[in-house]
Amino acid sequence: MKYDVSSTKEGKTLLLVPSFSLSENVPPKNPAFFNPNAKWNRDISILAYKIQASSKNNRTFADSICGVGARGLRTAVEVPKIETIYLNDLNPIAIDLAKESAKLNQVQDKCNFDTNDVCKFLNFQERDFRKFDIVDLDPFGSPSPYVDCVLRSVSNRGLISITATDTAVLCGVYPNVCYRKYYGFPLRTEYSNEIGIRILVSFIALNASRFDLSIVPYFCHSNLHYLRVYLKVIFGNLLANSVSSKIGFLKHCQNCKHRKVEHLKEQNLVCEICGTKCNLAGPLWTDSLFDSEFVGAMLNELKNNGYYSSSPNDYNKLLKVVQTCDNELAYPSYFETDTIASMARKSSVSLERVVSTLSCNGFNVSKTIMNDKGFKTNASPKEIINLLYK
Numbered sequence: 001m002k003y004d005v006s007s008t009k010e011g012k013t014l015l016l017v018p019s020f021s022l023s024e025n026v027p028p029k030n031p032a033f034f035n036p037n038a039k040w041n042r043d044i045s046i047l048a049y050k051i052q053a054s055s056k057n058n059r060t061f062a063d064s065i066c067g068v069g070a071r072g073l074r075t076a077v078e079v080p081k082i083e084t085i086y087l088n089d090l091n092p093i094a095i096d097l098a099k100e101s102a103k104l105n106q107v108q109d110k111c112n113f114d115t116n117d118v119c120k121f122l123n124f125q126e127r128d129f130r131k132f133d134i135v136d137l138d139p140f141g142s143p144s145p146y147v148d149c150v151l152r153s154v155s156n157r158g159l160i161s162i163t164a165t166d167t168a169v170l171c172g173v174y175p176n177v178c179y180r181k182y183y184g185f186p187l188r189t190e191y192s193n194e195i196g197i198r199i200l201v202s203f204i205a206l207n208a209s210r211f212d213l214s215i216v217p218y219f220c221h222s223n224l225h226y227l228r229v230y231l232k233v234i235f236g237n238l239l240a241n242s243v244s245s246k247i248g249f250l251k252h253c254q255n256c257k258h259r260k261v262e263h264l265k266e267q268n269l270v271c272e273i274c275g276t277k278c279n280l281a282g283p284l285w286t287d288s289l290f291d292s293e294f295v296g297a298m299l300n301e302l303k304n305n306g307y308y309s310s311s312p313n314d315y316n317k318l319l320k321v322v323q324t325c326d327n328e329l330a331y332p333s334y335f336e337t338d339t340i341a342s343m344a345r346k347s348s349v350s351l352e353r354v355v356s357t358l359s360c361n362g363f364n365v366s367k368t369i370m371n372d373k374g375f376k377t378n379a380s381p382k383e384i385i386n387l388l389y390k
């Protein structure tokens, strides 16, 4: 197949990509897939991998479905502490482009290329080592079929980063598909993306526990098109045994917006506030989604050495997200200014005012990286409305 190739710069890395992937709204899969809109998503990856590589001997990175190699090549160029990069994609045209880009950036000596099935690539027995230190999985659609292979392929205290692009499934449009793929029921509500992330993390944690592994979430984020999680994987059944204490259900009252974590043995579906029968989401991860040490290190790195982005706008957006995350409360759900306004039958109040009002009145309150209009607080919906609209 004949096609034009262009070079584009992302971070410090030059990438060779099919020309039309730079101009079309939805980048085509053929002859090779490259999504320029995922640049910011990859900026976060580079930042996270850099933190991981500085805290432990992390020598190997596997980009298991690499497309034209954007994430793997950027890691090779921009995270020098990682010594060897493995790039794999079933599409040989994509791998040919990745090889050429590696030469262009003079990182060909640390890059290895493969055109295998994801699971065969990750669990290839004849390599001189068995486990990668960092593994990325970014498939089209659901990562669910590959999660086992990723977990089998990562070293002790290694990092896995996983993207899910089936947001409609995880965020509540297709609850039966969500249960089938992730063993959890989603919920259509203003914080459905956070529930989606928590269902994904719970699914990975339960799969990990089958292999005597446990996971610790480092960082998670989402937008309309994807949910993405960064998790540490720890070997040993001692921690894995406690997985059940971190997984439960979230009860949500569609009437008064009250929500509460429920555990399997003590489920009570009646809303404590208004008596309405609630919806139940889960099983889902009820523990923290962020590791404060890891997020703090991300923030320091950004402030001290932050060039991750070739555009100042993207850098500022990244800084804002990591700052917000650094202060985010560990509550498992958030409120949205618009939902509160519509419950009060009033117009929306700015997020800044919501935060200052609740905080001045002695409540815990923070913004959330899950939603630009979202906030987390220990105030009840009624208390929020009374304070904002009294």
Ligand SMILES: [Zn+2]
Residues within 6 Å of the ligand: 253, 254, 255, 256, 257, 258, 271, 272, 273, 274, 275, 276
């Ligand atoms: Zn209620």
